[in-house]
Amino acid sequence: MTVFAPLLDGQVDEALLVVLQRIGPVIVPALSSQQISGDVPRYILLDHDTSLNLDEVIQKLDQGAEKVIVPLAWAKEVVGVVPASRVLLLLDASSVSAVSETVRNGVSGVLLKSPALDADFITSMSRFFKGQDIHVLPTDPGAPLTPAKIRELRQAGAIPVIPASQLTLAEGAVSQLNVGDAYTAPLVSDRPDGLYPTVVSEGGRSLGLVYSSIASVKESILTGKGVYQSRKHGLWRKGETSGAVQDVRSIKVDCDLDSLEFEVVQHGVGFCHLNRASCFGHNKGLPLLERTLQSRLAEAPEGSYTRRLFNDPALLRAKIMEEADELCRAETKEEVAFEAADLIYFALTKCTAAGVSIADIERSLDQKAKKVTRRPGNAKPQWVNAEASSSKVNGSAPPAAAAPKPDQDAPIRMRTYTLSECSPAERARLLKRPVLNSDAMIAKVRPIVDAVRTGGDAALMKLVAQFDRCTVLKDTPILRAPFPELSDTELDPEVRKAIDVAYANVRTFHAAQAETTALRVETMPGVVCSRFARPIARVGLYVPGGTAILPSTALMLGVPAQVAGCQEVVLATPPRADGSISPEVMYCAKLVGASAILRAGGAQAVAAMAYGTETVPKVDKIFGPGNQWVTAAKMLVQNDTDALVSIDMPAGPSEVLVIADETCNPAFVASDLLSQAEHGVDSQVVLVAVNLPEHTISAIEAEVDAQARALPRVDIMRESIPKSIIVKTTSVQEAFSFSNDYAPEHLILHLADAPSTVALVQNAGSVFVGPYSPESCGDYASGTNHTLPTNGYARQFSGVNTQSFQKHITSQEITASGLKNVGPVVATLADCEGLGAHANAVRIRLRTLQ
Ligand SMILES: NC(=O)c1ccc[n+]([C@@H]2O[C@H](COP(=O)([O-])OP(=O)(O)OC[C@H]3O[C@@H](n4cnc5c(N)ncnc54)[C@H](O)[C@@H]3O)[C@@H](O)[C@H]2O)c1
Numbered sequence: 001m002t003v004f005a006p007l008l009d010g011q012v013d014e015a016l017l018v019v020l021q022r023i024g025p026v027i028v029p030a031l032s033s034q035q036i037s038g039d040v041p042r043y044i045l046l047d048h049d050t051s052l053n054l055d056e057v058i059q060k061l062d063q064g065a066e067k068v069i070v071p072l073a074w075a076k077e078v079v080g081v082v083p084a085s086r087v088l089l090l091l092d093a094s095s096v097s098a099v100s101e102t103v104r105n106g107v108s109g110v111l112l113k114s115p116a117l118d119a120d121f122i123t124s125m126s127r128f129f130k131g132q133d134i135h136v137l138p139t140d141p142g143a144p145l146t147p148a149k150i151r152e153l154r155q156a157g158a159i160p161v162i163p164a165s166q167l168t169l170a171e172g173a174v175s176q177l178n179v180g181d182a183y184t185a186p187l188v189s190d191r192p193d194g195l196y197p198t199v200v201s202e203g204g205r206s207l208g209l210v211y212s213s214i215a216s217v218k219e220s221i222l223t224g225k226g227v228y229q230s231r232k233h234g235l236w237r238k239g240e241t242s243g244a245v246q247d248v249r250s251i252k253v254d255c256d257l258d259s260l261e262f263e264v265v266q267h268g269v270g271f272c273h274l275n276r277a278s279c280f281g282h283n284k285g286l287p288l289l290e291r292t293l294q295s296r297l298a299e300a301p302e303g304s305y306t307r308r309l310f311n312d313p314a315l316l317r318a319k320i321m322e323e324a325d326e327l328c329r330a331e332t333k334e335e336v337a338f339e340a341a342d343l344i345y346f347a348l349t350k351c352t353a354a355g356v357s358i359a360d361i362e363r364s365l366d367q368k369a370k371k372v373t374r375r376p377g378n379a380k381p382q383w384v385n386a387e388a389s390s391s392k393v394n395g396s397a398p399p400a401a402a403a404p405k406p407d408q409d410a411p412i413r414m415r416t417y418t419l420s421e422c423s424p425a426e427r428a429r430l431l432k433r434p435v436l437n438s439d440a441m442i443a444k445v446r447p448i449v450d451a452v453r454t455g456g457d458a459a460l461m462k463l464v465a466q467f468d469r470c471t472v473l474k475d476t477p478i479l480r481a482p483f484p485e486l487s488d489t490e491l492d493p494e495v496r497k498a499i500d501v502a503y504a505n506v507r508t509f510h511a512a513q514a515e516t517t518a519l520r521v522e523t524m525p526g527v528v529c530s531r532f533a534r535p536i537a538r539v540g541l542y543v544p545g546g547t548a549i550l551p552s553t554a555l556m557l558g559v560p561a562q563v564a565g566c567q568e569v570v571l572a573t574p575p576r577a578d579g580s581i582s583p584e585v586m587y588c589a590k591l592v593g594a595s596a597i598l599r600a601g602g603a604q605a606v607a608a609m610a611y612g613t614e615t616v617p618k619v620d621k622i623f624g625p626g627n628q629w630v631t632a633a634k635m636l637v638q639n640d641t642d643a644l645v646s647i648d649m650p651a652g653p654s655e656v657l658v659i660a661d662e663t664c665n666p667a668f669v670a671s672d673l674l675s676q677a678e679h680g681v682d683s684q685v686v687l688v689a690v691n692l693p694e695h696t697i698s699a700i701e702a703e704v705d706a707q708a709r710a711l712p713r714v715d716i717m718r719e720s721i722p723k724s725i726i727v728k729t730t731s732v733q734e735a736f737s738f739s740n741d742y743a744p745e746h747l748i749l750h751l752a753d754a755p756s757t758v759a760l761v762q763n764a765g766s767v768f769v770g771p772y773s774p775e776s777c778g779d780y781a782s783g784t785n786h787t788l789p790t791n792g793y794a795r796q797f798s799g800v801n802t803q804s805f806q807k808h809i810t811s812q813e814i815t816a817s818g819l820k821n822v823g824p825v826v827a828t829l830a831d832c833e834g835l836g837a838h839a840n841a842v843r844i845r846l847r848t849l850q
């Protein structure tokens with residue numbers, strides 16, 4: 001709070017005005033033409049002769065005045081319209097008795113004009129205006145305020161109002177009061193050395209604790225520089241030797257007038273003698289980010305990401321829009337914090353580039369907080385429409401083009417990082433996928449899974465109507481084999497032929513994987529151990545059908561099930577609105593010998609296959625990729641022992657990592673990246689550049705942009721590509737180390753001697769070697785499986801293969817002589833574990849062989 005409130009009566013000398021603004025709030029008559037800076041706290045005084053109307057009063061508050069001081073005659077008009085916290089009542093001492101309770105409760109204090117300023121009078125006023133601010137303006141021209149009177153008024157609980165005409169900066173003036181003397185008059189020290197503890201802060205954050213003396217406070221008020229009192233060295237002009245000077249923005253006293261707060265702008269290395277911003281440790285959070293951005297603006301190397309952001313307003317704009325959109329979509333506390341941090345980073349980059357500091361932003365916030373007139377707060381039409389299209393109606397699945405459209409003109413561009421410049425935390429972030437937190441997804445799918453588990457077919461069909469948008473299914477979503485033949489009008493003969501070739505290649509590769517003979521090993525003479533494979537009897541194959549129909553996935557799951565010899569093969573896929581499924585998927589289902597087709601998608605399909613319903617057969621293992629709803633449901637049901645079901649792996653949004661050196665063809669590289677980026681907005685593609693010259697990176701970026709724009713799913717790529725990254729490395733080893741940590745679903749090697757580098761691969765779902773092995777071939781027809789672990793699970797999971805549809809059983813056959821060999825070992829170990837029955841089962845036989 002302030003010691004006294006200066007009243008700007010008449011035109012105030014510029015030097016005095018600057019000083020008064022430091023110790024404000026200042027009281028400005030409504031009709032004054034005095035210019036004061038926008039962020040200085042000010043009260044507007046409406047005297048009896050003021051001709052403003054109520055709208056103009058409100059306008060003054062909207063423009064940033066802290067309070068208006070209104071005469072009693074005005075009070076009826078203002079009270080109830082303007083918040084009480086923004087109104088002071090202007091009163092002559094003689095009219096106190098005319099103040100009604102309504103008026104008293106509708107203001108936050110009073111400014112009393114009175115010739116009599118004794119403590120008893122103030123005390124009686126304090127009782128009447130209990131808990132409110134009492135300002136007093138002496139009106140006896142013959143008795144101007146003195147330091148002693150100021151002290152007395154403050155001790156009585158009132159804030160003196162001193163006309164500027166009675167104040168001066170000069171020392172020893174007779175007819176005027178020195179500002180420093182007036183300010184320091186009521187200070188009381190509770191310390192033996194007579195000093196005042198002083199908190200120094202910047203932007204609301206403490207920089208340190210120091211001490212002030214009357215002399216240092218007076219000098220600070222006068223010069224506007226940080227001046228304190230060192231307990232060892234006397235008057236301490238902060239920064240005098242180090243250069244780390246301070247501009248004082250405001251000086252305040254605490255409620256009992258024995259300590260001070262200086263709000264400063266700190267220059268140089270910081271406040272602390274250890275060259276830190278604060279004596280309480282290094283900056284964190286926003287101040288740290290601000291400092292980092294300011295130093296990057298000054299010296300970020302050309303080509304660094306931050307430099308790119310500063311130099312490329314279109315990229316920065318796109319990032320701000322993207323992060324704002326992601327924040328809007330975030331749901332859990334963690335997601336909201338994560339996305340808000342990203343948005344603030346890019347927003348602050350924009351501010352830094354424009355020379356705007358956090359303090360400027362805070363000033364603007366404070367200014368806005370002072371507005372009395374509230375705007376309706378409606379969004380601009382273009383955002384209202386975007387919001388409507390992205391919100392879910394009654395929890396149903398969002399329409400395909402859910403997101404607000406990213407800027408069509410913005411370049412379609414990945415983010416670039418130089419691995420050697422990344423901190424361990426940044427590197428760890430680069431390894432993460434842009435998928436939702438799995439706990440949050442599991443919490444979302446649980447009610448869907450529970451509904452199907454307990455509600456069977458009826459619940460399932462309701463969910464199909466809600467989330468798969470097919471409302472015509474009546475009794476069951478199941479179609480049983482044999483499935484109808486498809487005419488050439490239903491299935492394009494070219495497509496049929498292509499499916500046949502793909503089927504043959506995939507079958508050849510997967511048949512070769514089938515384990516048909518048992519493994520047999522004699523570990524000791526007469527002790528034969530073996531292992532043989534058996535098909536898993538009942539399997540569920542999830543074939544995605546959200547943003548694209550994937551008959552190829554029906555082949556990739558159905559062929560190994562077929563060659564493994566599974567008996568019940570349930571193929572689930574989201575139905576079309578008329579309840580049918582695509583003829584291409586139907587044809588694949590026929591080829592692979594599926595026994596049933598479940599016309600359902602998402603979590604509800606997974607739940608139906610895991611638990612079974614009246615008509616959906618329960619399966620023992622669920623296979624297949626899918627979006628986050630499918631993947632989360634698979635993870636949920638495999639943990640439920642009641643379901644007794646396992647899953648192949650978490651196979652979520654598609655991804656590819658391309659390692660390229662200068663021998664690469666930029667157009668090929670870009671095409672490979674885009675081939676996975678088109679799967680979904682949550683797909684991520686990564687280019688790991690090995691010593692790629694800038695012009696090659698630019699050529700790849702240009703190809704990504706140009707090829708994407710010419711492709712039909714450009715809208716998806718506009719969202720997935722900005723979530724994707726280019727990681728610059730300086731060696732093949734560094735590139736593979738990153739790739740192995742990332743554990744991509746697909747790994748493509750555009751390297752000089754690509755085949756020799758396969759030896760460096762530790763983690764990947766499937767590898768594509770050399771410039772003529774596009775990933776698309778593995779997706780459709782070369783023979784390998786395309787259902788592969790994503791999200792880093794290639795560290796511990798294999799892609800789907802024939803053995804995924806088999807389980808292994810071990811057996812042993814021991815002859816009498818074999819038991820003589822191994823039996824004593826077994827009995828000894830059983831004794832050691834105290835399991836007598838185990839030992840007995842051996843010894844009882846050995847005795848018969850003696
Ligand atoms: N890893 C692999 O091997 C592999 C292979 C092929 C495809 N994929 C991936 O599979 C995914 C396929 O996703 P998709 O969306 O196209 O098809 P999908 O069939 O996996 O999902 C569509 C279904 O999700 C459900 N759903 C969507 N939004 C919902 C919501 N808000 N609430 C409840 N349920 C909702 C609906 O039931 C909808 O029918 C893509 O991410 C693709 O990259 C991965």
Ligand SMILES: N[C@H](CO)Cc1c[nH]c[nH+]1
Nearest residue numbers: 550552553654655779786
């Ligand atoms: N690339 C996907 C695996 O992530 C599979 C696929 C299906 N169709 C085209 N591609």
